[in-house]
Amino acid sequence: MQDSESGVKVVNLSKSFGSDEIIKNLNFQVKRGEFMTLLGPSGCGKTTTLRLILGSIPPDEGRIYFGDEDVTDIPCHRRNAGIVYQNYALFPHMTVYKNIAFGLEIRDVPDIGIKVRDIMAKMNILGLECRYPNQLSGGQQQRVALARTLVVEPRVLLLDEPLSNVDAKLRYELRSEIKDLQKSMGITTLYVTHDQEEALIISDRIAIMESGEIIEVGSPGDLYFNSEKEYTRDFLGIVEKRLENLENFRKSAR
Amino acid sequence: MRNRIFSAFIVLFLSILIILPLSITFLLSVVPAWSEAIPNEFGLIWWKEILKPIFVKAISNTFIVAGLSSICIVVYGVMGSYLFSYYDFSGKDFLFSMILSPTYVSCTVVSLGLIVAYVPLRNTLWMMILGNFVIVSPFVMKYVHSSMSKISKDLVEASYSLGSSKVNTFIKIILPLSKHGILAGIILSIGMCMSALSIMLMLYNAKWITIPIYIYLENTTGTLGIAGVFSTILIIVTLLTVYLVDYVS
Numbered sequence: 001m002q003d004s005e006s007g008v009k010v011v012n013l014s015k016s017f018g019s020d021e022i023i024k025n026l027n028f029q030v031k032r033g034e035f036m037t038l039l040g041p042s043g044c045g046k047t048t049t050l051r052l053i054l055g056s057i058p059p060d061e062g063r064i065y066f067g068d069e070d071v072t073d074i075p076c077h078r079r080n081a082g083i084v085y086q087n088y089a090l091f092p093h094m095t096v097y098k099n100i101a102f103g104l105e106i107r108d109v110p111d112i113g114i115k116v117r118d119i120m121a122k123m124n125i126l127g128l129e130c131r132y133p134n135q136l137s138g139g140q141q142q143r144v145a146l147a148r149t150l151v152v153e154p155r156v157l158l159l160d161e162p163l164s165n166v167d168a169k170l171r172y173e174l175r176s177e178i179k180d181l182q183k184s185m186g187i188t189t190l191y192v193t194h195d196q197e198e199a200l201i202i203s204d205r206i207a208i209m210e211s212g213e214i215i216e217v218g219s220p221g222d223l224y225f226n227s228e229k230e231y232t233r234d235f236l237g238i239v240e241k242r243l244e245n246l247e248n249f250r251k252s253a254r
Numbered sequence: 255m256r257n258r259i260f261s262a263f264i265v266l267f268l269s270i271l272i273i274l275p276l277s278i279t280f281l282l283s284v285v286p287a288w289s290e291a292i293p294n295e296f297g298l299i300w301w302k303e304i305l306k307p308i309f310v311k312a313i314s315n316t317f318i319v320a321g322l323s324s325i326c327i328v329v330y331g332v333m334g335s336y337l338f339s340y341y342d343f344s345g346k347d348f349l350f351s352m353i354l355s356p357t358y359v360s361c362t363v364v365s366l367g368l369i370v371a372y373v374p375l376r377n378t379l380w381m382m383i384l385g386n387f388v389i390v391s392p393f394v395m396k397y398v399h400s401s402m403s404k405i406s407k408d409l410v411e412a413s414y415s416l417g418s419s420k421v422n423t424f425i426k427i428i429l430p431l432s433k434h435g436i437l438a439g440i441i442l443s444i445g446m447c448m449s450a451l452s453i454m455l456m457l458y459n460a461k462w463i464t465i466p467i468y469i470y471l472e473n474t475t476g477t478l479g480i481a482g483v484f485s486t487i488l489i490i491v492t493l494l495t496v497y498l499v500d501y502v503s
Binding site: 051054055056075076077078079080081082083085087089091092093102103106107148149152154 | 406408409411412413414415416417418419420422423426427430431
């Protein structure tokens, strides 16, 4: 199972909760430094897959690899996989500075202050050091959450619908920033969303998921224009329908 | 208008019904002598009386028993709440209901069970602590669990993902975020342990007589002045407890 090109590899992964089989024999690979998206409707098992890779829940079967290393049995706190949530998950009793420094303090690295300020500068949140999460806007909170995750230089970055709670304008801005940061830092990234448009714009590759299984994997262009799977065409076709609706609206407004 | 007056009268009547016994308890502590049901004079003679070593011992016993019991109760309440909030195991709901069950059972019944089940501890300080533990810990567990289970699982996961171990996450994230529930639990525990009578009556020994037991014994011998002083102390402790629990939670 060794593959030096692989950032994350999932092999025959399965997970059930009670009698519900949520993940069914999942196999996919995210290349090193690649931005891959798990795209599918709500309840298809995207977030469970992410949590399995994070290590917060154990799989029933299958293995997970980070590069060449089998991390399946390594506990969450030793995997060095960073996660950013839809609800930000900032520690409410800590200031912005303490939130971002949290992972560095655990690692006991030198120059924590410099590292925190560097990442804050990159995320355009300098000046917010002494504020608490409840004193920040949604966009600022998401930037802090990203900074907190990126500052520890995780081997894998997991993003669980991080833009769902921000408005359209900010979503557009953050989307570009996330993509630029990911490219410049070269972090292997797995992004989870149910938003087809977002997945098509931001991803290097997309894995279409449905009922705990991967239907198809490909580049956004390939999946959008050349997919032979009916489910993929239907699911991504919604973007086209949206564009049609927008065009019709524009025409009727004239 | 007539309805309003009637409602006001009912409320006033019920309020007097509740406040009257408490007021009379206080009155007992500041009236050295009565003629019929009328106080002859007012004074602090009973309050001075409780400075005698025997009564000071009862007060210190109360604080020792309540303090030791509360330490055990709060540690158990916090650890138990953590277990039930963050771990899944079969029979979890059933076990949680069982742990909370003493809240629905009479203290006397629980005390009888303790005496029969733990014969070697009979008539010891440890039996009194165990009694408080069994009766009070479910209440504290309810408070702390309610506070701890409200912490988003995402916060805990985020802490792990940043490299924090389970112990570190418990100390740096879970404990600070559930501090209101834990503080309320501490205050509730101290208040309940200090004023517990029915369970202490069944489990106490002569060396470890506490304030509630003294009140009961003084009452049976007709020395109501001392009982009034102790009752007033307990009322103040209880009111402070209720106020602090409300304030903190």
